[in-house]
Amino acid sequence: MTSRGTQGDVSLNPAQRAAVEHDTGPLLVLAGAGSGKTRVLTTRVARIVDELGVAPHRVLAVTFTNKAAGEMKARIARLLGAEPRGMWIGTFHGIGARLLRLHADRVGRSAEYTIYDEDDTLTVVRRLMERERISVKDFAPKAVAAAISDAKNALVSPQEYARLAMTPLAKAASGVYAAMEAALRGANAVSFDDLLVLPVQILTEHADLRAHYAARFEHLLVDEYQDTNHAQYEFVRLIAGPAGNVAVVGDDDQSIYGWRGADVRNILDFERDYPGARVVRLEENYRSTPDILAMANVVIAQNAERRGKTLRATRPAGEAVTVLKALDDRDEADAIADEIELRRLNLRDRPSDFVVLYRTNAQSRPLEESLRRRSIPYRLVGAVRFYDRREVRDLLAWLRLAANPADDEAFRRAITVPRRGIGETTVELMAEAARALGVPLLEMARRAGEVDGMRPAAKTALSDIVRLADRFRASAADSSVDRLIIEILEATGYDEALRAEGPEGLDRLDNVRAMVEGAAETVVDDGGELGLRPLDHFLQKAMLVTAVDQMGPGAEAVTLMTVHTAKGLEFPVVFIAGMEDGLFPLARAFDDPEMLEEERRLLYVGITRAERKLFVTWAMSRRRNGELLPGILSSFLAPVPKELYESRQTAKLRGSASAFAYTSPSVRRPGAPAFRPSKWEPAADEESQVAPRYLKGARVRHKAFGAGTILELGGSGRDTKVTIEFDDETVGRKRLVVAFAGLEREDD
Numbered sequence: 007m008t009s010r011g012t013q014g015d016v017s018l019n020p021a022q023r024a025a026v027e028h029d030t031g032p033l034l035v036l037a038g039a040g041s042g043k044t045r046v047l048t049t050r051v052a053r054i055v056d057e058l059g060v061a062p063h064r065v066l067a068v069t070f071t072n073k074a075a076g077e078m079k080a081r082i083a084r085l086l087g088a089e090p091r092g093m094w095i096g097t098f099h100g101i102g103a104r105l106l107r108l109h110a111d112r113v114g115r116s117a118e119y120t121i122y123d124e125d126d127t128l129t130v131v132r133r134l135m136e137r138e139r140i141s142v143k144d145f146a147p148k149a150v151a152a153a154i155s156d157a158k159n160a161l162v163s164p165q166e167y168a169r170l171a172m173t174p175l176a177k178a179a180s181g182v183y184a185a186m187e188a189a190l191r192g193a194n195a196v197s198f199d200d201l202l203v204l205p206v207q208i209l210t211e212h213a214d215l216r217a218h219y220a221a222r223f224e225h226l227l228v229d230e231y232q233d234t235n236h237a238q239y240e241f242v243r244l245i246a247g248p249a250g251n252v253a254v255v256g257d258d259d260q261s262i263y264g265w266r267g268a269d270v271r272n273i274l275d276f277e278r279d280y281p282g283a284r285v286v287r288l289e290e291n292y293r294s295t296p297d298i299l300a301m302a303n304v305v306i307a308q309n310a311e312r313r314g315k316t317l318r319a320t321r322p323a324g325e326a327v328t329v330l331k332a333l334d335d336r337d338e339a340d341a342i343a344d345e346i347e348l349r350r351l352n353l354r355d356r357p358s359d360f361v362v363l364y365r366t367n368a369q370s371r372p373l374e375e376s377l378r379r380r381s382i383p384y385r386l387v388g389a390v391r392f393y394d395r396r397e398v399r400d401l402l403a404w405l406r407l408a409a410n411p412a413d414d415e416a417f418r419r420a421i422t423v424p425r426r427g428i429g430e431t432t433v434e435l436m437a438e439a440a441r442a443l444g445v446p447l448l449e450m451a452r453r454a455g456e457v458d459g460m461r462p463a464a465k466t467a468l469s470d471i472v473r474l475a476d477r478f479r480a481s482a483a484d485s486s487v488d489r490l491i492i493e494i495l496e497a498t499g500y501d502e503a504l505r506a507e508g509p510e511g512l513d514r515l516d517n518v519r520a521m522v523e524g525a526a527e528t529v530v531d532d533g534g535e536l537g538l539r540p541l542d543h544f545l546q547k548a549m550l551v552t553a554v555d556q557m558g559p560g561a562e563a564v565t566l567m568t569v570h571t572a573k574g575l576e577f578p579v580v581f582i583a584g585m586e587d588g589l590f591p592l593a594r595a596f597d598d599p600e601m602l603e604e605e606r607r608l609l610y611v612g613i614t615r616a617e618r619k620l621f622v623t624w625a626m627s628r629r630r631n632g633e634l635l636p637g638i639l640s641s642f643l644a645p646v647p648k649e650l651y652e653s654r655q656t657a658k659l660r661g662s663a664s665a666f667a668y669t670s671p672s673v674r675r676p677g678a679p680a681f682r683p684s685k686w687e688p689a690a691d692e693e694s695q696v697a698p699r700y701l702k703g704a705r706v707r708h709k710a711f712g713a714g715t716i717l718e719l720g721g722s723g724r725d726t727k728v729t730i731e732f733d734d735e736t737v738g739r740k741r742l743v744v745a746f747a748g749l750e751r752e753d754d
Contacts, residue, residue, distance in 0.1 A: 032280035033253040039614035040293025052085035063092030069229035102201040121549040153179040158199040159267040194412040202237040209244040220247025231256035235267035295324035327651040339372035361565040361577040387567035397514040408478040412446040424503035487525035580616035585624040586637035
């Protein structure tokens with residue numbers, strides 16, 4: 007790579023060059039926002055191959071999104087002048103899926119295993135709750151699934167989890183967790199979390215494989231290291247092996263996923279884990295103007311738990327940051343839409359130049375309404391994924407059954423696509439017989455004559471299902487995925503069933519056509535190691551794709567998304583909406599110093615998405631749960647000197663007689679007492695500005711009525727009401743106002 011490598015690459019600044027030219031041993035690159043970390047990663051890989059002479063198949067590069075992995079691979083190919091054949095480049099889950107397919111037998115699976123997404127896993131949880139006689143009225147299946155997911159990502163086994171379970175939710179989840187592994191193994195399936203957990207289990211329990219991969223991957227590079235959870239941390243440690251040729255790139259100031267298990271200490275303590283590690287700081291920012299970075303630096307400097315760095319702008323001065331005060335959330339949305347319209351007319355900014363960021367998804371509604379009224383095109387990121395749409399999931403069920411005949415969840419859905427008169431009673435009869443014999447549902451359908459009490463019509467319908475499944479499985483061996491989908495449509499009659507739904511069905515057929523086109527473009531690129539069928543590759547890709555991965559580069563529309571979703575992206579003009587205490591930061595963060603610092607890091611991420619212009623907006627009142635509640639400017643902006651931004655008010659606010667400052671009585675200030683959920687309980691709804699002391703399913707005690715379980719919650723602030731089913735049958739069910747009920751949590 008001498009001709010196109012680091013020797014003559016004047017585009018690298020001194021810090022970037024130091025990171026690229028580090029030869030062996032552990033390396034930590036603290037890469038500030040917009041500091042060119044992707045360039046460093048890709049140039050380093052190219053140098054390792056071209057100048058150090060390391061074969062591509064001995065390099066492993068891991069990141070967090072398919073989009074980032076694709077970009078990394080393309081850049082490396084350009085630098086090398088050829089595809090890096092045999093190199094493993096992908097997301098943690100993608101690499102985990104690849105390793106798992108190679109060694110599935112070590113964890114009771116075959117290479118044809120199915121990946122269950124969130125909906126599939128939730129269905130399994132519901133079914134196991136029913137089997138374990140755990141009422142969904144007492145504990146929401148989503149809460150149970152979330153608790154199990156947390157445990158898996160922390161590498162806590164079902165046995166250890168049962169021992170640690172203290173709260174009612176944790177105790178309920180422990181029974182489901184214990185039964186879940188057997189259920190998934192029986193279906194030759196894995197959950198999304200298992201794509202991390204099972205590879206770690208394989209490497210931990212099998213010294214031969216651990217030694218093989220540690221020797222094979224001479225260099226390991228990890229992007230976004232600040233976002234790793236415990237399972238990902240262990241995966242890196244096991245693959246790195248004793249040689250420790252691991253280079254991690256990350257930014258502790260952008261660690262924003264603690265709520266899903268990410269541990270900022272992984273990057274803060276890197277030198278403890280890898281003694282003698284070299285540390286390089288990338289502080290030159292190539293994205294944002296000095297005005298934007300000045301605010302970002304002041305905001306993040308308030309955090310105590312950080313390595314410390316200051317972003318320096320390489321771009322000339324630009325427009326000042328604007329802090330815009332609105333009367334209410336609708337006025338805020340209108341002001342944002344008007345500003346977009348003005349900039350499109352006066353500055354010729356395109357719709358795709360704009361992004362509106364917000365803390366919670368609930369904030370998108372007034373923004374969407376304002377943009378629609380002005381006929382401004384927009385796209386909502388984080389809405390329903392393409393692969394989550396009903397018609398797509400219906401066809402995926404048949405594809406999954408063709409790939410993996412043991413996939414019971416796919417079977418349950420496939421028999422309804424279209425419906426064939428096989429009811430839930432028939433399925434449960436089969437399921438009971440299948441459990442007794444230890445066989446999958448498809449195999450039980452093949453032996454439907456052995457099931458007592460089954461109607462002749464149901465047996466005939468099941469015979470048709472088996473015939474179709476066998477046909478599609480045979481086709482999958484040598485047919486392209488697009489041809490297989492077309493065959494499924496025609497053989498099952500699903501295309502006709504959609505047409506019969508009228509206009510909505512025709513829209514769904516358009517999505518089916520898009521699915522066929524996407525399948526036709528699927529290319530297997532596995533370096534000749536895995537031998538995946540096109541169908542296996544397509545299904546894996548469909549299960550691992552994210553909302554951000556689906557963002558087309560050419561969409562000429564304003565983008566709406568949460569700040570979390572915007573991580574890794576950049577836009578010329580950025581609006582951060584809802585900048586009020588209790589919303590950003592969320593109210594419950596005031597009682598948790600770690601969470602408060604993560605909320606501040608989230609704001610830092612939002613600010614540093616902006617290239618040319620940043621607007622920060624807030625409203626004096628906001629509608630929540632049907633009420634109009636007052637708000638105040640976020641305390642995160644208090645340390646920012648007034649000279650670093652311009653203050654503006656909306657026209658509606660200036661003309662309003664109610665434009666006066668007041669503090670929300672419903673927003674708790676730092677130091678106020680509040681309930682903090684245990685590690686294994688889900689946090690309060692992200693869309694609530696006020697941290698609730700109580701959750702649905704929680705056990706509480708009333709001085710007069712005794713103990714009971716919360717069934718419903720409603721209202722907010724001092725008007726919050728709860729419906730409680732008390733254990734004493736003479737008391738029964740009562741609806742109480744929390745502020746006056748004197749309730750106590752049983753686990754307090």
